[in-house]
Every structure is written in C-alpha cells, then in structure tokens.
Amino acid sequence: MILNGLRRSLSSLIGAIFRKKKDVRIGLYGPVNSGKTTLANKICMDWIGEQLGKVSIIPHETREIQTKESVTIKDNGKSLTFNLVDTPGIATKIDFENFMKYGLKRRHAKQRAKEATRGVIEAIKWLDRMDLVLVVLDSCVDPLNQVNITILGNLDARNIPFIIIANKVDLKKSKASRIRGAFPNYKTVGISAKTGFNIEELYSSVIETL
Amino acid sequence: MNLKIKFIPYEKFKRNKFRIFLKDLQESTILLIDAKLTAEEEAHVIKETMRKVSGLFTGIELNSLELSNAKKLSNFEKLKNMVIEKLIGKKRGLTIIGPAKTVRQIKKNPEELLLYM
Helix, strand or coil: CHHHHHHHHHHHHHHHHHHHHCCCEEEEECECCCCHHHHHHHHHHHHHCCCCCCCCCCCCCCCCCEEEEEEEEEECCEEEEEEEEECCCECCECCHHHHHCCCCCHHHHHHHHHHHHHHHHHHHHHHHHCCEEEEEEECCCCCCCHHHHHHHHHHHHCCCCEEEEEECCCCCCCCHHHHHHHCCCCCEEECCCCCCCCHHHHHHHHHHHC | CCCEEEEECHHHHHHCCCHHHHHHHHCCEEEEECCECCHHHHHHHHHHHHHCCCCCCCEEEEEEEEHHHCCCCCHHHHHHHHHHHHHHCCECEEEEEEECCCCCEEEECCCCEEEEC
C-alpha cells in the first residue's frame, strides 16, 4: 500500500515535470450505462458549449472512442487544459438478444453487439494512453462487481491516477456511500452528471489530482 | 445439461496466454484456475473473449478469490503470503471463468465463490 502510494506520487511528480510537453488526456471509464457520455456532455457543455456524444437507455450506445480536444476547466484561479476521451462501457458479456428487448431488429442488434465488442477491446487498449481516468460508476448499482474491480485493478497496476465518480446521486435508489465503502482507499466524488449536482467538486478534484 | 469443468494450473494458463482455452469456453466449459489472476490478466481475458463473441458465445462471467487478502489475516500472515507468492510466482487463490450462456452470475461472498447457472 505504502509502496503503491509512493509509486503514484513519483509518477505524478514525473508527470507534472513532463506534462507541458504533451497533451493531457483524461479518460472516462466504467461499466455500461453508468453515465460516462452524460458526464462527458456535461463537462463539454460547461466549458466549450457543445456536446460530445449521444446518450441512450439502450446499453452500448457509445461503441467507439470519442474525443473532445482542448477542454479547459477552471477552479479557484487554477486551470487545466486537456483532451477528454469518452470510452465505450466495459463488459464481460454482450448478447445481441438483449438489444432486441429495446425494440431493435435482429440485424441491427447483431451489428450493435459486434460494434460493442470492438468498443470494449478498444477501451482496454486505450487505458495506457490516459493521464487521469474518471471511473464512472452508477451509485444505484452494487459496485462490487468484476468489471469495476478489473478496471480499478488495472489503473492501480499501471500507476494511472484516477478518481471514482459515484454518479446518479440525484436518484432515490442512489447509495454513494456503498461505493466509498467498497473502495475506501480511493478518492470518490458523488455527482449527478444529469443535473450537474456537485460537479464543481469534480472539477476541483481533477485540477488537484493533475 | 452436460456440464463440463476444466481445472487448469495457473502456469499452463500463463504459458499459453489463455488463447487455447477460448475454445473450451465457446464449447460451454467452465474454467477453474488455481490462482488469482492479476488485473492485467483479467483485462487480457476480457479482451480475448470479446473477440470471440457471436450469437452462440456471448462472453463470460469471471470472478476470483484472493487468499492472501482475506480480511481475517494478521499482518504477519499477509507478509508471509507475500513472500510465498513471490517465490511461487502467482497469487494464491482461485479464478472461475464461465461462458455467460451457461453461468448466469458468479457471486463473491466474500471468501467463497457462488456460481448461479
């Protein structure tokens, strides 16, 4: 634990020295339908006045990596410019028949499943390119599942700084405390990407972390 | 239902980079590995299985137990486990990978794994 902390501090120190030479990349990662694109849209709307991607209740709406370049956020006189990367939701299984329950025709459902599997592979491949990852979790869902554990484990093992986002705190079923309890060693910020609740804390945490 | 379970030594899993077991999963075989996979290995397993997803094979359920991280262990026991794991080259534990069409869910409980079919 101490060694990991030291390693993280050292890598962020090295990152801070060399950051100016390259673009900072912040990635949104998480399981399917946790609100990654909604958060990406909120950040982009707040700072550049345009959206990044389409949001849908049908799982795997984001099936390709989407990037918005040169997003500048400000907090307490400090600012940070970065490229925002929205990634497809990570999943261990994708069944095209599930998409048909949302009214998609068989052919379209199969195509969506095919694209979604490629999206998962791409998202995993892109992990190493990130300077900071926002792990977006749905605070209405039990956080102790294998996808979340694999994402966090990989970030830890690769020494990539990350912040856990307990999203959807505006919903009645939300239990952000469950996420904090499940991952007590990591920084967690409870927000609602949809309503913008507590988004300022996220901006200040991002600037503080990088 | 014909249920097949294959027990795999971690060393064989590592040597073959998992690829030779993909066919087993596609043929509805549940894999049991005698170690806790690392986070990178888990990501590798997800990536490789995603490449094989089709109408018949919809992916996997995956979960694992890590013996050396059990909450009841004293610091001395944790340190002892760390040394042992360095020597044997694997994390002591258990990993289950099952085809999603066969295994509905694998729940961690927290020191046991429960398979729901």
